[in-house]
Amino acid sequence: MPNLSLIETEAQELVRRLPESRCRALQAALVDLCETHWQTLRGPQPTTPLAQTLWSTTPPLADLFIDLYAAGDARLNDVLPGYNLARGLALLVLAEIQNGNESGVHIAHEPMKVFETVSPPTSWLNRIAALLHGTLDAPRLHHHDRHDSLWKALAVIASHTKRLDLPAVLEVIRLLTESPDQSAALADVALEKLRHAIEDAGICFLHIDDDRIHFEQHNNAHKPVRTRQLGELLMEIRQQWLG
Numbered sequence: 001m002p003n004l005s006l007i008e009t010e011a012q013e014l015v016r017r018l019p020e021s022r023c024r025a026l027q028a029a030l031v032d033l034c035e036t037h038w039q040t041l042r043g044p045q046p047t048t049p050l051a052q053t054l055w056s057t058t059p060p061l062a063d064l065f066i067d068l069y070a071a072g073d074a075r076l077n078d079v080l081p082g083y084n085l086a087r088g089l090a091l092l093v094l095a096e097i098q099n100g101n102e103s104g105v106h107i108a109h110e111p112m113k114v115f116e117t118v119s120p121p122t123s124w125l126n127r128i129a130a131l132l133h134g135t136l137d138a139p140r141l142h143h144h145d146r147h148d149s150l151w152k153a154l155a156v157i158a159s160h161t162k163r164l165d166l167p168a169v170l171e172v173i174r175l176l177t178e179s180p181d182q183s184a185a186l187a188d189v190a191l192e193k194l195r196h197a198i199e200d201a202g203i204c205f206l207h208i209d210d211d212r213i214h215f216e217q218h219n220n221a222h223k224p225v226r227t228r229q230l231g232e233l234l235m236e237i238r239q240q241w242l243g
Helices: 004-014 020-042 049-056 061-071 075-079 085-099 102-114 122-132 149-161 166-177 182-187 189-200 227-242
Strands: 203-209 212-217
Touching: 004 085, 004 102, 020 061, 020 075, 020 085, 049 166, 049 189, 061 075, 061 085, 061 102, 061 122, 085 102, 102 166, 102 227, 122 227, 149 166, 149 189, 149 203, 149 212, 149 227, 166 189, 166 203, 166 227, 189 203, 212 227
Parallel strands: none
Antiparallel strands: 203 212
């Protein structure tokens, strides 16, 4: 993946004609609109731990913006006249850089570059919308799949949660590493189903220590992986799902 310095330069190039004060105002308004959109999409707060975790973790700003763009949401015209997709994504790239959300930067950057001069296909827009609304069908995993167990475990998490963003997946893994009391485990059927599916893929997550995820693979201790490595695997899965 390209480094953040290059990405920042490319994003700034797309908004270079805007005065800095105007750029910051548009950026803040767009971020606020995306976050408001998530509050509407997610609905009332759920009661079970897994659902609460997903409810409280905002999806990538880029995906929320693309969903608004695909729907032709009238509020976008106030923030981003002309609905310029690439410029909007450039503003979000810069916002995610400021937030220190590297995975969010890459999620916004890729379509920013691809659709800088061409319009996005409707099929792609629909897949992003379906992902956000939890209706996207995941590709079926096969036992003979060439990917390793960790990749498959992440694909399982994505399939069960309809989330392909690192912050959400990290929170799900953190939840899986906790030791719930028996009553909570019985109440959260979705979490226990996910736990068993991940074990079937050969992975048992142990704990997260700063920037490292510790886990067992096929009942044997495995070298911890950094969160950045996890993000790269999720980007691979995202590309497979969304194209």
